[in-house]
Amino acid sequence: MLSLGTYPVITLKAARVKRDEARMAMAHGADLSEQRKLEKADRARKRKTEEMEAAGLPGPGTFEFVAREWLQVKHRPAVSEGHAKTTQTRLEKMVFPWLGRRPIAEIEPPELLDCLRQIEARGALETTHRVKDACSQVFRYGVSTGVCARNPAADLREALKPVPTRHFAAIIDPKGATQLLRDVADYRGNPITRAALRLSAMLLLRPGELRRIEWAWVDFETATLTLPSSVMKRRKDEKVNGLPHVVPLAAQAVEIFGELHPLTMHSRYVFPSILTREKCMSENTVRSALRRLGYANDEMTAHGFRAMARTMLAEQLNVQPEIIEAQLAHAVSDSLGRAYNRTQYLAQRREMMTKWADYLDALRSPSYASQ
Numbered sequence: 001m002l003s004l005g006t007y008p009v010i011t012l013k014a015a016r017v018k019r020d021e022a023r024m025a026m027a028h029g030a031d032l033s034e035q036r037k038l039e040k041a042d043r044a045r046k047r048k049t050e051e052m053e054a055a056g057l058p059g060p061g062t063f064e065f066v067a068r069e070w071l072q073v074k075h076r077p078a079v080s081e082g083h084a085k086t087t088q089t090r091l092e093k094m095v096f097p098w099l100g101r102r103p104i105a106e107i108e109p110p111e112l113l114d115c116l117r118q119i120e121a122r123g124a125l126e127t128t129h130r131v132k133d134a135c136s137q138v139f140r141y142g143v144s145t146g147v148c149a150r151n152p153a154a155d156l157r158e159a160l161k162p163v164p165t166r167h168f169a170a171i172i173d174p175k176g177a178t179q180l181l182r183d184v185a186d187y188r189g190n191p192i193t194r195a196a197l198r199l200s201a202m203l204l205l206r207p208g209e210l211r212r213i214e215w216a217w218v219d220f221e222t223a224t225l226t227l228p229s230s231v232m233k234r235r236k237d238e239k240v241n242g243l244p245h246v247v248p249l250a251a252q253a254v255e256i257f258g259e260l261h262p263l264t265m266h267s268r269y270v271f272p273s274i275l276t277r278e279k280c281m282s283e284n285t286v287r288s289a290l291r292r293l294g295y296a297n298d299e300m301t302a303h304g305f306r307a308m309a310r311t312m313l314a315e316q317l318n319v320q321p322e323i324i325e326a327q328l329a330h331a332v333s334d335s336l337g338r339a340y341n342r343t344q345y346l347a348q349r350r351e352m353m354t355k356w357a358d359y360l361d362a363l364r365s366p367s368y369a370s371q
Contacts, residue, residue: 002022002033004018004019004022005018048060058096058100058101059101061103061104061105061147062100062101062102062103062104063095063096063099063100063101063102063103063104063107063138064096064099064100064101066104066138066141066142066145066147066148067091067095067096067100067135067138069141069145070137070138070141070142071084071087071088071091073141074137074141075087075137077236078235078236078237079235079236080236080239087134090127090130090131090134091131091134091135091138094115094118094119094127094131095115095131095134095135098114098115098118099111099112099115104138104139104142104147104148105142105147105148105149107148107152108152109152109153109155109156109159111152112132112135112152112153112156113156113159113160116128116131116132116135116156116160119131120160120161125160125161125162125163125164126163128160128161129160129163132153132156132160133153135153136151136153136154139151139152139153139154168301168303168304168307169297169298169299169300169301169304170300170301170303170304170305170306170307170308170311171299171300171304171308172307172308172311172312173312174312174316174363177308177312177360177363178363178364178368180201180295180300181201181360181363181364182364183293183294183295184197184198184201184293185198185364187289187292187293189289189292190274191259191263192260192263192264192271192272192281193281193285193286193289194289195256195259195260195271196210196211196271196281196285196286196289197286197289197290198256199253199256200286200302200305201305201308201309201360202250202252202253202256202353202356202357202360203225203247203249203253203353204247204305204306204309204310204327204328205227205247205306206233206303206306207283207286207287207302207303208231208233208283209227209231209232209233210271210286211269211271211280211281211282211283211285211286212231212269212280213225213227213269213270213271214268214269214270215261215264215265215267215268215269215270216268218257218270220254220257220258223248223249223250223251223253223254224246224247224248224249225246225247225249225253226244226245226246226247227244227245227246227247228244229241229242229243229244229245232245232329233329245329246346247327247353248346248349248350248353248354249353250353250354250356250357250358251354251357252357252358252360252361253353253357257270264277269281271285286302287301287302290302306328309324309356310324310328312359313352313356316359317352317355317356317359319352319355320348322345323345323348323349323352324352326345326349327345327349327352327353
């Protein structure tokens with residue numbers, strides 16, 4: 001049974017014509033009942049979209065509507081709040097003004113490319129690729145939820161300018177490291193900053209991990225520093241469920257922590273802010289200290305101490321790469337290997353950290369050949 005309209009709006013003659021057309025369509029395999037349901041749903045969606053647009057909101061099925069749903073349902077639970085906020089801001093400023101109110105199912109690769117090219121034209125190549133990746137995830141979410149049939153971002157892989165490979169500036173040769181270590185030893189600024197510089201070279205930590213060290217994590221008896229998973233550079237689920245990162249402390253590192261203890265023991269942090277002990281040291285403190293020592297940003301950075309250690313431990317001290325990687329807290333590609341690297345090599349890493357601290361002392365020594 002199929003309704004053809006209401007008499008007298010639809011005359012008998014018109015009804016017969018519609019009947020014949022319906023019979024012909026059914027003879028060719030059409031499901032008229034299902035087709036009408038889809039048309040009704042489409043009209044309802046369009047009405048809802050128009051109502052939301054009139055209220056200044058993105059309608060269902062638009063790119064912005066799907067993107068905001070993806071941000072809330074998939075992205076925010078999987079990443080840090082800062083990362084989620086950055087992604088949201090990029091979409092709001094760089095994509096929504098051009099594609100936000102477009103039906104996501106109608107967006108084709110050239111239209112998305114035009115939007116991305118506006119970011120690329122500013123020279124922000126890395127941001128362009130990150131925005132494309134975010135859009136790609138939105139489209140994939142749209143495919144999985146049935147609001148679009150394909151991901152046009154996947155066709156743009158070769159359409160954008162590549163991001164130039166950049167590394168943190170670092171001194172990675174013994175001669176340069178010798179001068180750097182001697183300059184650090186002669187640093188005449190804040191003694192807490194000087195200690196941060198020395199431990200930056202010694203502990204192989206990321207700058208953000210170093211400045212957040214709390215006294216509760218330092219164990220003088222076992223000569224270890226245990227960083228909770230929550231402060232490590234990991235995925236959100238790993239920050240919650242991952243194992244802590246244990247750093248064996250060489251005698252020289254223990255000595256530096258001992259010197260710092262009477263200076264900052266009343267703060268939660270080993271390296272408190274100079275403005276308030278309730279916060280940790282600023283992310284710019286070590287970098288600014290390096291600038292005062294005469295090292296430009298393209299010569300040495302706070303993060304560069306990790307590259308220095310990684311390179312020289314392998315090339316000068318012949319330490320096995322997997323032990324260095326474990327100390328750097330670099331995760332491997334599979335979950336089994338990731339868990340293994342975070343729990344093993346503690347004895348080997350303790351030996352390595354002692355060897356590294358001794359080597360730094362030797363480089364800094366006035367008798368070293370590269371002086």
